[in-house]
Amino acid sequence: MFGKLGRYKYKQWFWGYLFVLPVMAGFFLFMIYPMISGIALSFYKWPGIGPKEWAGVANYLKMFNDAHFLRAVGNTVYYTLGILVLGIPLALFWAILLNQKFLKGRNFFRLIYFLPTVTMMAAVSMVWKWLLSPNYGLVNYFLGLVGLPKVNWLLDPKWAMPGLILMSIWKGTGFNMVIFLAGLQGIPKTYYEAAEIDGATAWHRFRYITLPLLSPTTFFVVITTMITSFQIFQQAYILTEGGPREATTTIVFYIYKNAFEWFKMGYSCAQSVFLLLILILATLIQWRIQRRWVHYA
Amino acid sequence: MDWFRKLIVGTILATMVLLPGLTLYGEQVTISLMMWGGAVEEQEVRGYLAAFNEVYPDIQVEIIRPADYWPKLMSMIAAGTPPDVFYMGFPEFVTYHELGALLDLQPFVDATPDFNAIDFFPGTLDAFRDRETGHLYGVPKDWSTYVVYYNVAMFEEAGLPTPNELFGYGQWSWYDFLEVAKALTQDTDGDGQVDVYGFAYNFPGRWKLLPPAFGADWVQAPDKVVVDTPEFAEAIQFLADLALVHGVMPGVTELAEMSAPDWFANQKAAMFIVGRWMTMKFKTLPFEWDIAPVPYYRDLYTWVDLVAYCVARDSQNPEAAWNLVNFLTGPQGQELVAQAGHAIPTRMSVAHSPAFIEALPELGIHNSVHLLPITTGPITVFNHWGEVWTAINRGLEPVWTGEKTAAEVLPEIQAEIDRILAED
Numbered sequence: 001m002f003g004k005l006g007r008y009k010y011k012q013w014f015w016g017y018l019f020v021l022p023v024m025a026g027f028f029l030f031m032i033y034p035m036i037s038g039i040a041l042s043f044y045k046w047p048g049i050g051p052k053e054w055a056g057v058a059n060y061l062k063m064f065n066d067a068h069f070l071r072a073v074g075n076t077v078y079y080t081l082g083i084l085v086l087g088i089p090l091a092l093f094w095a096i097l098l099n100q101k102f103l104k105g106r107n108f109f110r111l112i113y114f115l116p117t118v119t120m121m122a123a124v125s126m127v128w129k130w131l132l133s134p135n136y137g138l139v140n141y142f143l144g145l146v147g148l149p150k151v152n153w154l155l156d157p158k159w160a161m162p163g164l165i166l167m168s169i170w171k172g173t174g175f176n177m178v179i180f181l182a183g184l185q186g187i188p189k190t191y192y193e194a195a196e197i198d199g200a201t202a203w204h205r206f207r208y209i210t211l212p213l214l215s216p217t218t219f220f221v222v223i224t225t226m227i228t229s230f231q232i233f234q235q236a237y238i239l240t241e242g243g244p245r246e247a248t249t250t251i252v253f254y255i256y257k258n259a260f261e262w263f264k265m266g267y268s269c270a271q272s273v274f275l276l277l278i279l280i281l282a283t284l285i286q287w288r289i290q291r292r293w294v295h296y297a
Numbered sequence: 298m299d300w301f302r303k304l305i306v307g308t309i310l311a312t313m314v315l316l317p318g319l320t321l322y323g324e325q326v327t328i329s330l331m332m333w334g335g336a337v338e339e340q341e342v343r344g345y346l347a348a349f350n351e352v353y354p355d356i357q358v359e360i361i362r363p364a365d366y367w368p369k370l371m372s373m374i375a376a377g378t379p380p381d382v383f384y385m386g387f388p389e390f391v392t393y394h395e396l397g398a399l400l401d402l403q404p405f406v407d408a409t410p411d412f413n414a415i416d417f418f419p420g421t422l423d424a425f426r427d428r429e430t431g432h433l434y435g436v437p438k439d440w441s442t443y444v445v446y447y448n449v450a451m452f453e454e455a456g457l458p459t460p461n462e463l464f465g466y467g468q469w470s471w472y473d474f475l476e477v478a479k480a481l482t483q484d485t486d487g488d489g490q491v492d493v494y495g496f497a498y499n500f501p502g503r504w505k506l507l508p509p510a511f512g513a514d515w516v517q518a519p520d521k522v523v524v525d526t527p528e529f530a531e532a533i534q535f536l537a538d539l540a541l542v543h544g545v546m547p548g549v550t551e552l553a554e555m556s557a558p559d560w561f562a563n564q565k566a567a568m569f570i571v572g573r574w575m576t577m578k579f580k581t582l583p584f585e586w587d588i589a590p591v592p593y594y595r596d597l598y599t600w601v602d603l604v605a606y607c608v609a610r611d612s613q614n615p616e617a618a619w620n621l622v623n624f625l626t627g628p629q630g631q632e633l634v635a636q637a638g639h640a641i642p643t644r645m646s647v648a649h650s651p652a653f654i655e656a657l658p659e660l661g662i663h664n665s666v667h668l669l670p671i672t673t674g675p676i677t678v679f680n681h682w683g684e685v686w687t688a689i690n691r692g693l694e695p696v697w698t699g700e701k702t703a704a705e706v707l708p709e710i711q712a713e714i715d716r717i718l719a720e721d
Contacts, residue, residue, distance in 0.1 A: 049371060049393075049398055050397050152550065243694065245695075257683075261683045262681070263396075
């Protein structure tokens with residue numbers, strides 16, 4: 001009756017699937033189903049409620065002629081590059097620093113650096129609004145101490161995005177730091193000891209032991225950071241409302257505007273699909289080039 | 298154990314069958330009311346509902362006050378489980394009505410002899426009618442006109458007549474206003490920096506008050522929005538120059554540090570303009586203030602905000618929902634609105650009664666300023682409302698910072714507006 005599976009195996013199979021069923025049901029209902037209907041809706045002209053009107057690929061064509069959308073794509077790429085180039089090395093630096101045995105109070109500092117990660121973005125944004133305030137902000141005060149001119153953060157189109165990047169690095173680096181820490185602790189001490197006996201300097205040990213053996217961790221951090229950075233929304237929504245002059249209008253912010261303020265749900269779905277495609281493409285490229293630099297020990 | 302299992306299953310089944318029946322027997326109905334605003338406003342609404350339940354003890358009203366009102370409303374309607382009654386601003390009304398989300402209230406109005414439609418301020422009812430059939434799809438719950446809030450002591454110290462007196466003398470044009478603001482702007486400690494501004498205003502978001510007063514007829518039809526005119530440019534430039542040229546108003550940077558109402562509340566600005574709702578925040582201020590009409594120029598004009606109660610077309614209890622709406626917008630409900638003090642009642646009989654004129658007696662402010670027949674209703678709602686406002690606000694940004702003049706940016710903004718309005 002149960003074929004090759006056998007009665008015992010079948011029972012195991014049955015109970016196993018029964019136990020994961022609630023999670024799977026939730027996953028399909030709240031993730032897969034909305035995703036598929038989102039893709040379907042991107043081919044309709046639909047205000048969000050009421051009847052839908054078939055639009056073919058009109059939403060997609062419109063997207064590439066929409067200067068504001070293209071601007072949002074540019075802004076998002078700028079933000080993501082900023083986070084990748086500045087945030088990840090910083091997270092690695094902190095992780096290495098806080099992995100040193102000689103450091104007193106390591107756990108305390110790990111906690112301090114991790115704290116922003118679990119703090120609510122809305123609260124963080126309100127605090128940073130003050131920190132970045134042009135005349136009374138702490139950031140400009142410190143710039144003044146080292147003799148740098150005041151920056152009109154958040155109000156100057158040139159500086160608003162760097163301001164957001166600064167804040168997001170402060171908020172998100174602790175998380176990457178913890179992942180790097182775990183990676184660092186997975187590297188066997190014997191490698192370092194052997195290298196030291198052979199006369200390797202600190203730089204050599206970092207360059208030829210830490211970096212290669214940490215590369216799977218780095219790969220994971222780069223991919224997840226890239227995906228979350230592409231989805232930046234809250235900072236732009238709370239801190240700058242997409243301004244000044246659209247300098248912080250990101251893809252998701254523009255999607256939100258179209259969907260919930262301008263009654264263009266179909267168009268915003270098309271933008272979401274575009275975002276999904278960019279992320280898939282970027283991740284695929286990462287997977288392709290990983291064999292050049294990722295070493296699995 | 299079998300009998301035990303049967304007993305439990307039987308009990309559950311019996312409860313499931315009987316409970317709804319029991320509810321029907323009590324004739325209790327529960328409807329939902331979705332609102333925006335803060336905790337203070339929710340407290341007020343609970344007060345209105347207590348009064349409502351004295352008349353309708355069988356209708357229970359459950360309040361929903363989400364953080365993100367419009368996305369929440371849209372998803373609830375899209376999911377087919379809308380709130381029964383909800384707040385609806387006059388601009389959003391047009392879209393929600395077009396999408397068929399709202400219940401036609403005309404049959405209920407016709408069946409309610411004491412509804413007394415002519416008691417509503419002209420224009421407030423019309424904003425919620427179908428443009429073709431004239432059927433009513435929302436009943437205005439309260440409204441507000443922009444007024445000048447002013448610091449009484451600062452006017453006395455400067456030896457100036459009050460804005461109400463100046464309005465009475467016919468010396469309250471926007472250019473008179475500028476002179477008054479100059480006289481009120483002070484550098485008290487002589488360090489070359491302004492300590493008290495004559496005026497504080499959230500101009501990047503509320504410039505809309507000025508163009509019509511300067512003679513710009515900028516919203517001509519739902520599909521015709523004209524900003525590229527000399528009058529519009531003059532109004533915008535006048536407003537920008539209050540900060541850039543005359544230094545009588547905090548500019549963009551200063552507003553980022555402290556919001557316009559806070560400049561006034563901290564006695565760092567002598568005048569401030571916004572709608573009635575700010576009375577709620579200002580009523581605890583430790584200094585004397587009053588309200589006065591906004592300045593005029595080529596025309597008398599003030600901005601009107603207007604909110605209605607609408608009923609969802611898919612409401613399960615339209616009768617109960619109508620009873621709630623009718624009570625809250627009726628004479629008794631409107632008196633409660635008047636006493637709460639944060640908005641103007643929509644019924645003229647209540648607005649012109651002591652309930653509103655003498656509201657918030659401890660403040661001694663001239664509530665009747667809100668009733669000056671300056672504007673009869675809200676602005677015409679144009680198509681692609683949100684997107685067009687965004688385009689104008691965004692386009693005006695270089696004017697506020699002084700990088701460009703209004704006359705330079707308006708042609709670009711006009712092109713953008715025309716592009717948006719040309720979409721179907």
